[in-house]
Amino acid sequence: MLYPEMNEARNIMDLGGAWLFRLDDGKHSEGYADPAFFDEANLMAVPAAYNDLNEDPAFRSHCGWAYYKRSFTIPRTLASERLVLRFDAVTHYAKVYLDGELVAEHKGGFLPFEVDATGKIVPGRESELIVAVSNRIDHSTLPMGNEEGTAFFGSDNADVPSVIAAKAWRKPVNLPNFDFFNYAGIIRPVRLYTTPKEYIQDISITTEVSGNDGIVSFDVETSVPGRVSITIEDREGKTVAAGSDKLVIKDAHLWWPYPGDPYLYKATVMFGSDVYTLNVGIRTVEVNGTGFLINGKPFYFKGFGKHEDSAIHGRGFDFVLDVKDISMIHWMNANSFRTSHYPYAEEMYDLCDREGIVIIDETPAVGIGGTSEDIYKVGRFQEHHRAIIHDLIKRDRNHPSVVMWSMGNEPDVVTFPDSAYDYWHSLYEYTKTLDKQCRPVTFVCNQNNYERDRITREMDVVCINRYYGWYNLSGDMDAACYALNLELDFWEKICKPVILTEYGADTLPGFHLSVPEMFSEEFQTMYYDRINSELDKRSFIIGEHPWNFADFSTIQGPMRADGNRKGLLTRDRRPKAAAHYFRKRWGDIPSFGYKET
Numbered sequence: 001m002l003y004p005e006m007n008e009a010r011n012i013m014d015l016g017g018a019w020l021f022r023l024d025d026g027k028h029s030e031g032y033a034d035p036a037f038f039d040e041a042n043l044m045a046v047p048a049a050y051n052d053l054n055e056d057p058a059f060r061s062h063c064g065w066a067y068y069k070r071s072f073t074i075p076r077t078l079a080s081e082r083l084v085l086r087f088d089a090v091t092h093y094a095k096v097y098l099d100g101e102l103v104a105e106h107k108g109g110f111l112p113f114e115v116d117a118t119g120k121i122v123p124g125r126e127s128e129l130i131v132a133v134s135n136r137i138d139h140s141t142l143p144m145g146n147e148e149g150t151a152f153f154g155s156d157n158a159d160v161p162s163v164i165a166a167k168a169w170r171k172p173v174n175l176p177n178f179d180f181f182n183y184a185g186i187i188r189p190v191r192l193y194t195t196p197k198e199y200i201q202d203i204s205i206t207t208e209v210s211g212n213d214g215i216v217s218f219d220v221e222t223s224v225p226g227r228v229s230i231t232i233e234d235r236e237g238k239t240v241a242a243g244s245d246k247l248v249i250k251d252a253h254l255w256w257p258y259p260g261d262p263y264l265y266k267a268t269v270m271f272g273s274d275v276y277t278l279n280v281g282i283r284t285v286e287v288n289g290t291g292f293l294i295n296g297k298p299f300y301f302k303g304f305g306k307h308e309d310s311a312i313h314g315r316g317f318d319f320v321l322d323v324k325d326i327s328m329i330h331w332m333n334a335n336s337f338r339t340s341h342y343p344y345a346e347e348m349y350d351l352c353d354r355e356g357i358v359i360i361d362e363t364p365a366v367g368i369g370g371t372s373e374d375i376y377k378v379g380r381f382q383e384h385h386r387a388i389i390h391d392l393i394k395r396d397r398n399h400p401s402v403v404m405w406s407m408g409n410e411p412d413v414v415t416f417p418d419s420a421y422d423y424w425h426s427l428y429e430y431t432k433t434l435d436k437q438c439r440p441v442t443f444v445c446n447q448n449n450y451e452r453d454r455i456t457r458e459m460d461v462v463c464i465n466r467y468y469g470w471y472n473l474s475g476d477m478d479a480a481c482y483a484l485n486l487e488l489d490f491w492e493k494i495c496k497p498v499i500l501t502e503y504g505a506d507t508l509p510g511f512h513l514s515v516p517e518m519f520s521e522e523f524q525t526m527y528y529d530r531i532n533s534e535l536d537k538r539s540f541i542i543g544e545h546p547w548n549f550a551d552f553s554t555i556q557g558p559m560r561a562d563g564n565r566k567g568l569l570t571r572d573r574r575p576k577a578a579a580h581y582f583r584k585r586w587g588d589i590p591s592f593g594y595k596e597t
């Protein structure tokens with residue numbers, strides 16, 4: 001799906017701002033509020049997560065529907081245009097009503113959807129837009145919520161009669177099977193954009209390198225058959241290639257990750273009176289033995305698992321924060337991150353293309369498990385998971401920064417290993433069919449019985465989250481390193497590239513100790529130094545992603561004091577001591593050829 005663009009053929013109107021908003025009062029049928037319901041409404045910022053924008057505790061703990069409303073009128077001069085209403089992300093389920101008519105329903109909180117509103121929105125006449133949003137999570141949603149009555153961080157004393165009774169008595173609650181706050185609402189921009197009546201529907205590009213030349217193949221979908229013409233300009237604005245599908249750029253500049261030059265060409269696609277421009281980065285990606293090659297050279301991932309998370313905005317789109325995060329990524333001499341645990345706002349991918357930051361692009365399939373039964377049999381998420389992978393690849397396939405797809409994070413793959421194998425194997429094969437650039441495919445596995453887990457080893461790159469020294473062997477870094485090495489001996493025999501996609505320690509900024517114990521800044525630095533020394537001895541380890549880039553909000557519970565504190569940065573992006581440690585370490589580690597033998 002193409003990102004909305006303003007150019008000589010297309011216009012954009014932003015529908016962000018202060019909308020009317022009300023949490024469901026339990027009296028409305030699933031996902032519809034009549035306009036009178038808004039008589040007692042609050043004001044709500046769009047885009048933003050609604051949870052932290054009101055002091056009524058119901059906003060944070062709400063479970064179910066919430067309603068947004070606004071009116072608008074667009075200029076009469078747009079009468080001859082095609083009008084498209086686009087939502088970049090509504091978390092997790094949306095019903096959209098235009099002047100009382102249901103015009104769209106969308107499941108999944110982190111990918112865009114749009115409605116052709118031509119004829120429904122009449123230029124010069126006021127339109128009323130109501131959006132019903134559900135934040136409900138269960139075994140049919142991704143991320144997944146628990147249905148057996150226990151939140152991620154609470155054992156809830158399963159056989160205590162009074163606790164059982166209280167659980168049955170309380171009003172419905174979301175029980176996330178994942179460790180980040182379930183922020184909800186219209187979290188990304190809402191826009192109306194125009195195209196000519198005959199228009200470019202979609203564009204997919206693939207890039208190859210042949211000798212010194214770059215070959216860029218375009219697959220352009222149009223609303224009606226017709227001739228497409230394409231030109232490519234270099235950074236100076238000079239046309240370097242022209243054609244209709246396969247364009248050759250002589251002596252091409254390749255796109256290189258930071259600190260190399262992330263060179264971008266500008267492609268202009270023309271069809272009738274429609275025009276769409278996009279950045280094109282020419283680079284190759286492949287796995288070879290235990291190497292991950294970008295432009296044929298072995299790349300070393302230095303970076304993080306991240307979240308879209310900040311004070312007040314929650315998970316709401318925040319361009320200022322994204323620019324700051326890119327600056328901090330550069331400051332720490334990192335070159336990559338994983339979009340843990342959901343696709344991020346498209347603006348971030350565009351920044352990464354331009355800044356040379358490499359992305360492992362992850363779906364919101366987090367929390368698959370958490371039940372005593374076989375989740376692959378009792379769950380109702382499978383079709384949805386496929387649809388997400390399909391839409392994710394369609395959205396992000398043209399970004400040179402995206403080098404690998406992650407189908408999900410930490411599913412249960414050991415309780416029912418055969419079901420897990422069948423499920424993930426077929427999803428892997430499906431994902432492979434969708435990407436013409438044939439990027440590597442993976443999923444990220446949790447600390448488990450790696451001998452029993454049959455599927456992680458089948459991924460193109462083995463991505464493992466490990467907390468030796470934190471959740472197990474807590475504080476004992478000698479034992480932690482011993483255990484880590486036993487496991488790494490196992491992975492060495494698998495002969496695949498391995499990335500440590502998560503490892504970390506909760507750390508309270510400003511808590512200092514002379515003897516480094518857990519939660520102190522000294523422990524966090526020592527923990528990373530000890531683990532990294534072991535990673536450095538293994539040539540098949542091709543990346544290190546500490547967990548997490550910054551502290552972030554989670555559900556309340558006995559394991560979390562003011563959220564997850566494993567950030568190298570605080571939630572407001574101030575460095576802890578470990579951030580300085582990594583800045584130095586990564587300054588000394590090249591992006592290419594670090595472990596070349």
Ligand code: BDP
Nearest residue numbers: 179409410446465502564566
């Ligand atoms: C990992 C999860 C991540 C958590 C982290 C932790 O992938 O979402 O936040 O553990 O516990 O298992 O800090």
